[in-house]
Amino acid sequence: MATTLIKNGKVISTTGVIAQDVLITDEVVTALGAPGYFAGAEQGADKVIDAAGKYVIPGGIDVHTHMEMPFGGTYASDTFETGTTAAAWGGVTTIVDFAVQNTGGDVQEALASWHRKADGNCAIDYGFHQIIGGVDEQSLKSMRYLVDHEGITSFKLFMAYPGVLYSDDGQLLRAMQTAGEIGAMIMMHAENGIAIDVLVQQAVARGDTDPRFHSLTRPSPLEAEATHRAIVLSHVAGNVPLYIVHMSAGDALAHVAAARHEGRNVFAETCPQYLWLTLEETLGRPGFEGAKWVCSTPVRSKDHDPDYIGRMGHGHQADLWKGLRMNELAVVSTDHCPFCMKDQKEIGIGNFAQIPNGIGGVEHRMELIYQGVVAGELSLERWVETCCTSPARMFGMYPKKGVIAPGSDADVVVWDPSSKTTIGMDEPGRKHHMNMDYSAWEGWVIDGKVDTVLSRGKVIVENDAYVGTKGHGQYVKRGLSQYLV
Numbered sequence: 001m002a003t004t005l006i007k008n009g010k011v012i013s014t015t016g017v018i019a020q021d022v023l024i025t026d027e028v029v030t031a032l033g034a035p036g037y038f039a040g041a042e043q044g045a046d047k048v049i050d051a052a053g054k055y056v057i058p059g060g061i062d063v064h065t066h067m068e069m070p071f072g073g074t075y076a077s078d079t080f081e082t083g084t085t086a087a088a089w090g091g092v093t094t095i096v097d098f099a100v101q102n103t104g105g106d107v108q109e110a111l112a113s114w115h116r117k118a119d120g121n122c123a124i125d126y127g128f129h130q131i132i133g134g135v136d137e138q139s140l141k142s143m144r145y146l147v148d149h150e151g152i153t154s155f156k157l158f159m160a161y162p163g164v165l166y167s168d169d170g171q172l173l174r175a176m177q178t179a180g181e182i183g184a185m186i187m188m189h190a191e192n193g194i195a196i197d198v199l200v201q202q203a204v205a206r207g208d209t210d211p212r213f214h215s216l217t218r219p220s221p222l223e224a225e226a227t228h229r230a231i232v233l234s235h236v237a238g239n240v241p242l243y244i245v246h247m248s249a250g251d252a253l254a255h256v257a258a259a260r261h262e263g264r265n266v267f268a269e270t271c272p273q274y275l276w277l278t279l280e281e282t283l284g285r286p287g288f289e290g291a292k293w294v295c296s297t298p299v300r301s302k303d304h305d306p307d308y309i310g311r312m313g314h315g316h317q318a319d320l321w322k323g324l325r326m327n328e329l330a331v332v333s334t335d336h337c338p339f340c341m342k343d344q345k346e347i348g349i350g351n352f353a354q355i356p357n358g359i360g361g362v363e364h365r366m367e368l369i370y371q372g373v374v375a376g377e378l379s380l381e382r383w384v385e386t387c388c389t390s391p392a393r394m395f396g397m398y399p400k401k402g403v404i405a406p407g408s409d410a411d412v413v414v415w416d417p418s419s420k421t422t423i424g425m426d427e428p429g430r431k432h433h434m435n436m437d438y439s440a441w442e443g444w445v446i447d448g449k450v451d452t453v454l455s456r457g458k459v460i461v462e463n464d465a466y467v468g469t470k471g472h473g474q475y476v477k478r479g480l481s482q483y484l485v
């Protein structure tokens with residue numbers, strides 16, 4: 001029996017910041033006590049972590065990653081080993097990755113192949129959502145099987161990428177009806193892919209091939225329209241739980257806010273790239289450099305689109321931060337889908353439509369959203385809620401994950417608010433552990449730093465070193481969402 005004591009820290013939960021010591025026995029939290037309460041146990045403890053001046057938070061949970069995903073003619077460059085190790089460096093102790101069924105493929109075989117990629121390779125715990133790339137009798141049957149037997153209770157559908165992962169409205173409705181029968185969550189990539197493909201073809205024909213046209217051919221009204229359509233379909237299917245992924249636009253968010261106001265089971269996530277980055281500063285850089293930030297949904301203009309009448313007279317980012325404060329956006333994930341510039345993003349030189357879509361960020365979410373706390377956009381409690389607790393509740397992992405409480409997995413991060421983190425790889429001292437040849441956040445300086453990370457009671461990051469092991473991470477079978485009335 002191994003005992004770990006974390007003393008003198010301030011424990012942050014969704015409801016407050018409290019000076020408390022945390023006692024861990026083997027893999028679970030066994031008790032929280034007033035400072036000094038466990039002084040008697042300190043002598044016999046196997047490890048004592050002094051968190052004086054630091055915050056103690058539940059391990060981060062990133063519910064949207066794509067390790068080794070085949071996409072855009074190549075593969076996401078992080079393996080489960082490299083990606084989960086980078087996640088650990090960033091204070092993340094659980095990821096939920098997407099197993100992919102392509103059109104015509106078998107769902108259960110797809111899931112088995114994801115298990116093969118992850119099994120024995122992960123530094124931290126992991127679960128899976130299932131992408132349904134082809135809605136038919138067989139895949140609908142498999143959805144039931146996955147809920148009943150595999151601990152997979154959420155299914156992603158695509159309104160974008162016609163001919164690749166796209167489902168039409170009838171297919172979306174059928175999958176939603178099945179989800180309603182089994183209590184599962186539908187996760188939606190909400191962009192009108194049919195209209196986007198027309199705009200892309202027209203732009204390329206005009207010779208508008210620079211990376212910035214990736215965003216300009218996916219205007220926010222087409223995210224808003226798809227979001228609204230998904231909400232209507234989930235309503236018609238019987239108030240089926242719907243979670244819009246990687247929301248980037250204020251006009252799309254307005255539909256989520258309205259549906260939530262009506263009491264529907266509609267939820268959404270956003271990602272750090274939409275909260276902090278703009279089209280002008282990223283995709284709009286000269287030459288091909290903008291390819292680094294090609295992802296979908298796209299990073300948007302600092303102002304609302306020129307022909308969009310801003311609801312509040314400011315840009316998408318302000319709407320998204322406000323949405324996070326108001327719980328219109330419940331979760332921050334990363335949509336971690338890394339590609340190197342060399343040989344991967346470069347596929348799209350001369351044609352933005354060929355650039356593999358994705359940004360790597362699993363390592364930096366906790367840091368970048370903490371920066372929102374420093375900037376006055378969020379409270380400390382809401383930081384923990386959107387990055388740790390709500391992801392666990394939304395996807396059926398609470399209270400095993402997402403909280404520091406007796407009986408919970410001892411997934412804990414000690415966070416140092418008085419240090420700084422400089423993200424990037426171009427200079428010594430900068431932080432970057434993902435398997436990419438660039439950082440989307442090069443040179444960003446964050447007030448705060450991951451100090452120590454424990455995964456199920458085992459220290460995996462301390463003293464600026466990764467001390468975990470490949471294969472420590474276990475598969476997490478998930479229950480139904482705990483966010484429903």
Ligand code: DUC
Pocket residue numbers: 066071189294295296297335337357358359
């Ligand atoms: N968006 C991305 O940017 N990459 C992977 C899939 C997706 O929907």
Ligand code: ZN
Pocket residue numbers: 189245246296297
């Ligand atoms: Zn998507």
Ligand code: ZN
Pocket residue numbers: 064066335337
């Ligand atoms: Zn994704």
